[in-house]
Amino acid sequence: MKDTDSVAPTVASNVVSMRGAQSEPGQSRRSGSVTLPPPVVAVRDKAKALLMDHAKQVFAKVDDSLFAMAEKAHGQEEQDGLFQALRLLRVERRRLVERFADALEQGFQVREISADEEDPYSADNLSLVHNDDLEQLVAVDTMVANAKRDFAEPLTEITLRLNTLLSVKIYDKNNPLGPDAICDAFVEASRALDLHIRARLTLLKKFEQMVMLNLGKVYQQCNDLFIEQGVLPSLKQQRRAARQQRPAPRPQQPAGSASAAQGDSQAGAYAGHGLMPLGSGAAPMAPQDLLSHLGALQSHLPESYGDGEVQLLNVNSMLQERLVEVRQSAALAKMDSDIIKLVEMLFSFILEDRNLAEPIKSQLGRLQLPLLKVAIADKSFFSKGGHPARKLLNELADACTGWQAKDNYEKDPLYKKIGEVVARVLAEFDQDINIFSTLLESFREFIERERKRAQRLEQRIVDEADGKAKTKAARARVAAVMDALMAERDLPPVVSEWLEKVWANMLFLTCIKEGTESESWSRDVRTARDLVWSVHAPMPESRKQLLGLLPTLQGRLKAGVEAVSLNSFEARRMFAGLKEIYRERFALAQRLLEERSRQVEQEARAMAAEAASQAPIKDEAESAPQTPVREEPAEPVVELPQMEELEQAVAEVELQPDAVIREEIAETDTHWQQTFRLAQGSWFELKRGEEEQFRCRLAAVIKDIDQFIFVNRNGAKVAEFTRAELAIALRKGELMSMDDGMLFERALQSVIGTVRQSRGEMR
Known part of the structure; x- marks a missing residue:
């Protein structure tokens, strides 16, 4: 989509805290409130006022974005949902800001967090995400991670000052002014709103822009207020002096060497090289290093990869082999580990999608490593519906929906073009995502030429059927x-x-x-x-x-x-x-x-x-006889x-020729009613006998005689049904509707469903 604030839609609508709520809804975070020291109260009130001012600006921005999105909505249901969200946010904005402020204040009733609560959304626990959308989880994780990175120094000073005033140990997860707590407070405040998913994600995007990106100013004013209150007034100078007195780092020794083992007791605990667990003592791999390793793996894929059946890549295993090969040890950061697992789940769906023929799945499966690199480098990949890499994948899949593998399919123009696009991504993509936009434009030009040829034949068929229908009706x-x-x-x-x-x-x-x-x-x-x-x-x-x-x-x-x-x-x-x-x-x-x-x-x-x-x-x-006239x-x-x-x-003229067939199906039958909801252009699988099965698209509905015309990818007519015949074919499973929607979004929706199912099975 052109609107950079828009995000890809999913099906979930209920949102709970995305960072792991510290208590169940309706329960107090502690059995009783704690009396806070005056400096903490002053900073709390100052921060709450500043954050409320920023939060109020969120709604002015989201109002404009939702209105623009509603005007460009793809369907009536989506447009209605966005307009309803627009009205609801206008009505509820004051109460939402108040709930946000209450949640911020409640956050200062700090408690200890157990080890079990420390990382509820680690890669190993991805299946335990409650009702969260994975898109939203990634979006919130990204904004929190960015805030921690960008405002690390003032946030550390706030943490140290709170530790001198409160009896509870303060660190990332329970810092009431930390990005986790602030973001959690807003999500908790908006949880009760019944919003369309696109509206909810847009609301989060505006919260990031208006609140999270301005945390540096908030933290600066809070630290200044602490200094005025006499709380560690020389902290900045002390930390600067400590950094200057820190000894220079030793020259890096080759991993696994004797000197390295003697210089680092924790690293010496590992006898070999490779991918280490997070928290094992091995340093998390920097994003740039991870991208470099993934790029090397991408460039060393065998030439035959994608020519036959493609198996899902086990990226962790490949990284392990890669690190062993270059004699290095490293761990994966939590965010990167989550992204690797999420991309694997997405491509698992793609490789099982019944909309696509096996040779096409094989080609698209080759994009797993390049798209993983995109997701690692650009955390907006999952929340930005208009991302060029997503658009290219969707366009490739959409063009292949009705494609079938025939004899010598390798010579088919569409298959060859898909192969060329994928090969260029593998060969040319490093970290510049502009390659996806370039390839998308080229592919669209190719598809447009193909479609024009098919449309000419299709139009002749539809015109002929329409002419016959009009003649019959007349x-x-x-x-x-x-x-x-x-x-x-x-x-x-x-x-x-x-x-x-x-x-x-x-x-x-x-x-x-x-x-x-x-x-x-x-x-x-x-x-x-x-x-x-x-x-x-x-x-x-x-x-x-x-x-x-x-x-x-x-x-x-x-x-x-x-x-x-x-x-x-x-x-x-x-x-x-x-x-x-x-x-x-x-x-x-x-x-x-x-x-x-x-x-x-x-x-x-x-x-x-x-x-x-x-x-x-x-x-x-009167008695005389009269002569009659x-x-x-x-x-x-x-x-x-x-x-x-x-x-x-x-x-009242009855034009349907299938009066006898019509008696077999009632107007209350769900398949009869389904025929009125079929959209022109939808794809179907048509079965004729045990052997013959092919894909076709609804080209036209001839209203005069209620006739449905189906064509193949090339525009040739392959079937026609009256409404009653169509309803019966749907009921018998002879005609099955194929999934609508863009591939990436359907894959993401499937992943969310899998996560929820896993959660239900583990209860």
């Missing part, structure tokens, strides 16, 4: 409209011909080009309905409305004739047929009107004659579906 939707208008209706043949030859095709074209949500579609559906209505409208009641409709209808029909390229002879014949129908319709309307007019006149004359006649004449007239039979009223009903009919 025909089904047009049929729904036609059925609704024509079903159980006695239409004149020429009108049926208009609907089937012209207007069905017109609707099809509109559906393909503009879709059923467009105004053009609604207009063309209305035209079809108007055409049917025009030959069924009751007469003479609809005569005036029909007269107003016909000019517009004729214009729309002419446009349809042109759109579907109907030949002119057919068009003239069909228009003539319609003209004849409308002539008959208006003639019928005219006859009905005349009959009604005559009937009205007869009724009027009869009423007049009745009024003028005498009663006897009336009776005689012949009337045209009234046309039956035919109900047509409204536009809303036609739109509903189109929306």
Whole structure:
């Protein structure tokens, strides 16, 4: 990631003290509080005020970083988590600073620490880490180690002065102003916050920048205050004089020689050379010396290493052989030992990852020593998601996700390119990490060319499938409209011909080009309905409305004739047929009107004659037979579906061809629901029978017909499923989703899970 403050995400969210809490949560560090001497109280209050001021600045910085990270988040879940953390930190910042201050004050109730507690996170006890993320553990260890190194002198003076005032022996682990205690206090204060892991790691990063890097100023003011209080006021001068009077070191003798054995009683206890246990008396190896030895091991790897099955390197064993070879003895510092074990665990995961083919694992396994050197030299390797070495490893693995080893795979362009990149790392990487950025840029250019070639083929396949789906969907939707208008209706043949030859095709074209949500579609559906209505409208009641409709209808029909390229002879014949129908319709309307007019006149004359006649004449007239008036039979009223009903009919069109298969799986089935969550571009393993098994990528989901298209690395189609078929394949294990996410982050997550499992088994 581009943001240097961002860190790689893991899955853990519960964080406890990373340096080994001195007591269980909720318990006092001592059975009773201790009354502190006035100078210690003054220094405690001064340090607490200074550290609180620095801690308050943490939240202004972390607020900006989290907002920027949320805007660049890869998914909705991650973005929601970062925004939630942002809001929570804004609300809780005051209480968090107060808890930090309380923890700092409580730290001055110093107690002795037993030998068992001295180094709870040594390499041998790595599996006993409680709920800590290893990324966070490394990040905190790094900031503490850096502070001890950078502020060793003022911290030593504080330790010596506290030792003159307190009854408890003060040293690194229980010094209330030591980097361990200060960092532990902040982690303890923030432990209760339910933060997204990336937000928590960013919070720690800002704490390092705003608090831990400013400890020198805090220590200086604390020592000045001690001097004002009269506590060892000449300590600095005494220590300077002691250093000046210290005898010069003896010339270094070859390890194992007689003079060396006589000059150092502890070192003389070892008869040979090699890697010694920490605390055995052998000096811890300086980081630069360790890097030099690892570089020598890297350069002496056999040329055949990586050509076949790669075994995980046992770095401790290799270092032992190396030290024996150069006749040296040394121990590994705790931090370096932890890093060696952590890198081994990471590469153990890589070499077992089912996402990668065996030849690719062999190539990537060759990077164990170079990446170990990176981790030793740059402690941000585990906490900095954008580290170039991590990005290169992730990019190599991502490009190979769908790669399969076929016959003569050694000639495959991708395999050859991976081999070239790894070979250059082994040959050229010493301590300059810029080589990883250079190789990453070159590899991305290669992959981009490969992907463009595959995308061209893939796009043709998707376009073809999409075109077929749209065609199928359009025909089904047009049929729904036609059925609704024509079903159980006695239409004149020429009108049926208009609907089937012209207007069905017109609707099809509109559906393909503009879709059923467009105004053009609604207009063309209305035209079809108007055409049917025009030959069924009751007469003479609809005569005036029909007269107003016909000019517009004729214009729309002419446009349809042109759109579907109907030949002119057919068009003239069909228009003539319609003209004849409308002539008959208006003639019928005219006859009905005349009959009604005559009937009205007869009724009027009869009423007049009745009024003028005498009663006897009336009776005689009533008894005389009446001549009936012949009337045209009234046309039956035919109900047509409204536009809303036609739109509903189109929306309810069933396009899935697997209705029988669909009955086999319920909507509540987890595999059916999983099909709605599959992301385009995801990789799968597909099994067809016992022998055939290959990897494929979800290239597209054709929504019109719910069809899923899968392709291989080269963009060629290898499978297609309807949604129901896909759900059943997932349920049967014929199609298995491959792990998403970047390789390094998945490896780190796996290591964390292994550590937690080990802890659970040892309880």
